Amino acid sequence: MEIKNPLISIIVPVYNVEKYLARCIDSILNQSLKNIEIILVDDGSTDSSPSICDEYSSKYENITAIHKKNERVSAARNDGIKLAKGKYIGFVDSDDWIEFNMFESMYKVAEDTKSDIVMCDFKKVGIQNQYKVSQPIREGYYDRNMIEKELFPCIIMFENIEFPPTISNWTILFRRKFLVDNNIYYDEDIHYCEDSIFGSKAMYNANSFYYMKGSYFYNYFYNPSSTTTTFNMKKWDSYVTINNRLKEYFKNDEFDFSRQIKINMLYFTLNFLKEIKGTNLSDKEKEIECKKILNDKAVKNIFKKFSMPDVHFKLKVIIMIIKYRLSFVYSRL
Known part of the structure; x- marks a missing residue:
């Protein structure tokens, strides 16, 4: 009952x-x-x-x-x-x-x-x-x-x-x-x-x-102990989908959410790249996977009319590496 x-x-x-x-x-x-x-x-x-x-x-x-x-x-x-x-x-x-x-x-x-x-x-x-x-x-x-x-x-x-x-x-x-x-x-x-x-x-x-x-x-x-070091592109696809949904949902004439949406995509990018680095792939394989992400259109769009967020110096350096798509440098950090 x-x-x-x-x-x-x-x-x-x-x-x-x-x-x-x-x-x-x-x-x-x-x-x-x-x-x-x-x-x-x-x-x-x-x-x-x-x-x-x-x-x-x-x-x-x-x-x-x-x-x-x-x-x-x-x-x-x-x-x-x-x-x-x-x-x-x-x-x-x-x-x-x-x-x-x-x-x-x-x-x-x-x-x-x-x-x-x-x-x-x-x-x-x-x-x-x-x-x-x-x-x-x-x-x-x-x-x-x-x-x-x-x-x-x-x-x-x-x-x-x-x-x-x-x-x-x-x-x-x-x-x-x-x-x-x-x-x-x-x-x-x-x-x-x-x-x-x-x-x-x-x-x-x-x-x-x-x-x-x-x-x-x-x-x-x-x-x-349950944390996995594997990654999959389905997760990346979900990240891109989320950001596209945010763009569509938060079309507001009175408040501009565009910067937050870009920072959201930057967070996803940082998170996914970190997962790649956490795998057991070789340095060359990591570079290849990082390159795929850094050349994604969703990542490139982050940096159009985009000023550096308020973060510590080390993270600013990593963001610059992402901006200029230095996959070789990132994969070996």
Whole structure:
């Protein structure tokens, strides 16, 4: 039996996380706010995750488990949004966990301030250590004018080549009607950095926002041993697609987002080149792969009428190497 009128719908995309899934679900079940529904979207898992989802669903009336073929996290989250009945929507990744008062605290702020979006902070937790992550914007309430004045300048990318405040969608509580009315869903053909474009679109349309700075409610699990040194051009294609979507979506007559979009593409370029350098390819092979990226039209377009961003000297040197397409130099840095 499902909860008819949940206050919050919590969407959990699930894919091959049998080792961590129970910890995640238990942290949601243990929330101090009880009137919530949990939507587990099994995205074609091949381990025991599907049976874990079904076990919880059969035991708890506020848990719904759905099973689908593997279409990646964007499609899984969209499926959850479409099924959600709550006044608000939250996301939790299946290898992470949350503090017991996260959603009660965020719900109260959302209701008190009538905010479309409420955001908290998080802890990045590794095997041996952890550290707190906060955003470089002020705490508190933002109305529409404040959003345009203070957040539009960093809605896609900060000047120092850092992602925007809304990069981590799982730290955010969204008003469901706000998402649906503004047709804000994940781009299902984008499989990398899907949070970034979703968060930017949401903030662009929001009339109100509240930042609970210093409230570290979310625990993001980071396992260094799972980090791969391989790279693939599908990721690069996604990066280029994201930037093209940003250009199309953020055509604003009153605010010029073009520089942020270029800095966003620069971030992707820096990130992908770093991945190439992290492979076991030979120096010559690395040079060939770097050359492909540096000669991409999307990279060349960054530097048309483009001044150097506010970054440290070493990074400025690397950006100059990218600008002048010195693949040999970069591959041997």
